[in-house]
Amino acid sequence: MSQSIPPPRRFSAWLALAFIAIPVFVGSIDLTIVSAFLPEIVVNLELPIESVIDDAAWIVTGYLLAYTISLMFMGRLSDIIGRRRAYVACLVIFMIGSFVVAEVDPSGRSGISNILYNLAFRVTGSRPDPGIIALITIIIGRVIQAFGAGALVPISLALVADLFPANKRAQPLGAIGAIDTLGWVLGHLYGGVMVRWFSDNRQGFVDFFASLNITLPPPDWRTLFWINLPVSMIALVLTLWALRHVPQTRSRTRFDLLGALLASGALLCLVLGLGANIEVAASATITSASGLPPYALPLLALAVGLFSAFIVVELRIRDPLFDLRALRQRSIAAGLTTNLVIGFCLMLGLVVVPFLVNVRVADPSRLAEAAFQVGVLLSALTIPMALAAIPGGWLSERIGASRTTILGLIVALAGFVLIWQTWTLEIADSIIALEMILVGVGLGLTFSPISASVINAYDQDKLGVASALVILMRLLGMTISVSLLTSLASQRLATLVTGTLGATVDPRAAVEIYARLTVQVLTEVALVGAILCALALIPAWWLGRGRVAG
Amino acid sequence: MRRVFLLFLMSIMLAACSGGAAPATPPVAIDPLALLIDAGDKMRGAETFKITVDQTGPDYFFSTDYALVAYRRATGQYVAPGIMQASVRVLALGIPLAIDVYANGADQWYRALWTGNEWLNEAFQEGFNPSTLIAEETGVQAALAALNEVQYIGTTQLESGVSVKQFNATADGIDVAALLGGLIVPVGQVEVEVYLADADNFPARFVVREFNSPNAATPAPGAIVEPITWLMDIFDVNAPSEITPPEGA
Numbered sequence: 001m002s003q004s005i006p007p008p009r010r011f012s013a014w015l016a017l018a019f020i021a022i023p024v025f026v027g028s029i030d031l032t033i034v035s036a037f038l039p040e041i042v043v044n045l046e047l048p049i050e051s052v053i054d055d056a057a058w059i060v061t062g063y064l065l066a067y068t069i070s071l072m073f074m075g076r077l078s079d080i081i082g083r084r085r086a087y088v089a090c091l092v093i094f095m096i097g098s099f100v101v102a103e104v105d106p107s108g109r110s111g112i113s114n115i116l117y118n119l120a121f122r123v124t125g126s127r128p129d130p131g132i133i134a135l136i137t138i139i140i141g142r143v144i145q146a147f148g149a150g151a152l153v154p155i156s157l158a159l160v161a162d163l164f165p166a167n168k169r170a171q172p173l174g175a176i177g178a179i180d181t182l183g184w185v186l187g188h189l190y191g192g193v194m195v196r197w198f199s200d201n202r203q204g205f206v207d208f209f210a211s212l213n214i215t216l217p218p219p220d221w222r223t224l225f226w227i228n229l230p231v232s233m234i235a236l237v238l239t240l241w242a243l244r245h246v247p248q249t250r251s252r253t254r255f256d257l258l259g260a261l262l263a264s265g266a267l268l269c270l271v272l273g274l275g276a277n278i279e280v281a282a283s284a285t286i287t288s289a290s291g292l293p294p295y296a297l298p299l300l301a302l303a304v305g306l307f308s309a310f311i312v313v314e315l316r317i318r319d320p321l322f323d324l325r326a327l328r329q330r331s332i333a334a335g336l337t338t339n340l341v342i343g344f345c346l347m348l349g350l351v352v353v354p355f356l357v358n359v360r361v362a363d364p365s366r367l368a369e370a371a372f373q374v375g376v377l378l379s380a381l382t383i384p385m386a387l388a389a390i391p392g393g394w395l396s397e398r399i400g401a402s403r404t405t406i407l408g409l410i411v412a413l414a415g416f417v418l419i420w421q422t423w424t425l426e427i428a429d430s431i432i433a434l435e436m437i438l439v440g441v442g443l444g445l446t447f448s449p450i451s452a453s454v455i456n457a458y459d460q461d462k463l464g465v466a467s468a469l470v471i472l473m474r475l476l477g478m479t480i481s482v483s484l485l486t487s488l489a490s491q492r493l494a495t496l497v498t499g500t501l502g503a504t505v506d507p508r509a510a511v512e513i514y515a516r517l518t519v520q521v522l523t524e525v526a527l528v529g530a531i532l533c534a535l536a537l538i539p540a541w542w543l544g545r546g547r548v549a550g
Numbered sequence: 551m552r553r554v555f556l557l558f559l560m561s562i563m564l565a566a567c568s569g570g571a572a573p574a575t576p577p578v579a580i581d582p583l584a585l586l587i588d589a590g591d592k593m594r595g596a597e598t599f600k601i602t603v604d605q606t607g608p609d610y611f612f613s614t615d616y617a618l619v620a621y622r623r624a625t626g627q628y629v630a631p632g633i634m635q636a637s638v639r640v641l642a643l644g645i646p647l648a649i650d651v652y653a654n655g656a657d658q659w660y661r662a663l664w665t666g667n668e669w670l671n672e673a674f675q676e677g678f679n680p681s682t683l684i685a686e687e688t689g690v691q692a693a694l695a696a697l698n699e700v701q702y703i704g705t706t707q708l709e710s711g712v713s714v715k716q717f718n719a720t721a722d723g724i725d726v727a728a729l730l731g732g733l734i735v736p737v738g739q740v741e742v743e744v745y746l747a748d749a750d751n752f753p754a755r756f757v758v759r760e761f762n763s764p765n766a767a768t769p770a771p772g773a774i775v776e777p778i779t780w781l782m783d784i785f786d787v788n789a790p791s792e793i794t795p796p797e798g799a
Binding site for chain 1: 600602604606622623625639641644645646647648663664665666667668709710711712781783785786
């Protein structure tokens with residue numbers, strides 16, 4: 001039972017919420033920031049792109065996975081250990097993760113990369129590939145970052161209960177959700193713009209700091225993670241100050257550790273099994289592997305087993321992590337299922353653009369330019385998507401959640417079909433942008449009706465849980481999407497390349513053939529998106545048929 | 551429990567921080583030449599061994615029919631009497647690429663992105679022949695015998711934890727190509743470090759420093775000119791062969 005506390009004055013409550021929201025925003029920016037410059041990281045680590053891009057995708061997948069797992073249970077854990085304490089701890093974890101990524105050394109000669117390099121050398125007895133070690137360091141850093149960042153969302157939602165009276169919590173809960181969305185909507189644009197800016201002004205930065213008697217290396221993608229540190233530190237100080245009068249409350253309910261472990265294990269096995277390509281060896285392999293590794297199917301079977309065990313535990317325990325009985329309500333079950341598919345489709349859109357832009361550029365000296373282009377083109381997907389949530393809510397109130405969601409899915413489906421039919425290596429950016437807008441608007445139209453259906457079907461004292469669950473299902477869809485697709489697309493591309501290229505091909509001609517085959521795979525990925533949008537019409541049909549307040 | 555965890559953490563940190571070949575301990579009187587000849591003999595007698603060849607310092611370029619390519623690293627396995635399979639990492643026009651190479655005597659095969667990862671029975675490097683690595687006149691033994699001004703520095707430890715004896719020497723680059731797996735031919739007078747495993751006197755590492763290489767990237771004006779440094783580690787001696795020959799080889 002929580003202690004009853006007098007809520008702070010409204011002004012100071014909103015001020016505290018603003019400070020709390022800064023790290024939430026920074027953490028959610030980092031969800032998508034890397035997608036703009038992932039190829040630049042791979043080239044910077046001097047790893048062969050064609051064989052490590054699926055492993056490098058773990059820089060994104062690892063973050064999504066850890067963010068999702070953390071979001072899943074940290075809100076509940078914070079009720080037990082104290083929200084302010086949990087918030088501070090998670091923010092510090094986020095800062096540690098940011099530091100690990102920021103200080104990575106591609107040559108493996110300094111810092112944490114060097115520690116791992118020497119450790120791998122000692123364990124394997126052979127000189128490891130410094131690029132692979134740096135990649136592992138980045139993935140570790142990103143996972144640590146995400147454990148902190150993911151937890152900040154549910155803890156912030158929970159802190160709303162400490163700051164606002166029960167009847168005034170809808171707005172601040174919505175604000176936290178909106179800030180979280182805004183972060184990942186703008187993440188790739190921020191990443192792309194900043195990397196291009198750093199690249200264009202490398203010497204200017206060095207000279208500026210030299211004039212202050214500070215010797216710094218030229219800025220690059222790592223600088224973005226250094227920036228997280230002072231911002232988070234300032235937010236930490238401000239939050240501690242703002243929450244100084246809020247008593248540290250602790251719930252006496254039991255934390256469902258078993259449920260948390262089973263759910264996390266199931267998700268981890270699922271993602272590893274679907275991706276099945278995290279064979280980050282300590283040294284380069286003599287022969288390149290092909291086909292799914294033998295552990296893929298056992299991992300997927302284990303995921304099914306752990307998930308089944310999770311369901312059994314959740315149905316039997318007194319204070320479950322998730323009240324699965326709520327899924328008996330049609331609106332909740334249908335809403336969460338549709339949102340899972342929407343998360344999956346959203347990630348398709350976020351993945352295809354960076355690939356297309358980078359195969360078209362195919363010039364390492366123009367990677368910063370490509371990062372900028374990726375950021376701008378992805379904004380054509382995400383900004384209309386975020387804006388479409390407003391007419392989505394309006395429509396939902398007039399024609400109902402189900403019809404609005406179906407309309408959105410049909411618009412997104414049309415966008416994916418157009419991508420499937422029109423994308424070539426020479427396609428104009430304006431056409432890509434228009435198609436992305438179509439997908440974005442379609443997906444965005446579904447956000448409000450789905451959230452409203454799920455939240456309205458929940459008890460009013462569980463608004464935070466319902467809000468977190470909606471975010472969680474979308475993230476889950478995104479996580480599964482990125483791990484499954486990078487694996488399948490890599491396999492498909494390898495098959496096409498092997499079938500098309502061969503004896504005595506001119507390497508320059510091969511680069512173009514490779515690029516064209518990549519675009520072909522991307523169009524096939526879009527077709528998958530269209531099919532999934534069509535399948536999502538079924539659960540969308542089961543959403544509340546009546547008008548739903550957004 | 552906390553103490554155990556701290557001890558574990560400290561041991562990891564200590565293990566990790568002991569990176570780089572540790573400073574050599576003061577030498578005892580030994581006959582360097584005899585040890586090196588013995589090491590060459592042992593290498594000739596090995597059934598298999600693995601190598602990694604890393605390059606540091608300025609970029610090392612070699613030209614191909616299509617582009618100027620910068621060498622990065624190679625890892626491979628040698629199987630007596632003359633088979634070698636290696637994965638060579640290069641930067642072609644700034645793009646990192648991996649090229650798999652297989653050689654059985656003078657017969658060479660390679661595969662890369664542009665071959666659709668299919669093996670081609672073509673020379674990756676003209677004249678490369680793994681059997682010359684252990685040949686009496688051209689191999690490691692001959693290279694070790696060609697070293698000048700050999701000095702025994704002392705015992706030290708490699709990053710992998712292997713205890714070694716260190717020798718420093720100079721040589722003519724062309725004479726010590728075998729110390730780099732025959733994949734690279736250094737030019738001009740070079741500095742050489744040889745590390746022999748304490749336990750069995752088998753070569754564990756060769757370091758070759760090449761000055762004024764015509765293949766080195768031109769340094770920026772005012773920059774300190776660094777030598778091209780080649781570092782070849784030898785490990786997994788007499789381990790089972792992991793080589794999978796191309797179909798038809």
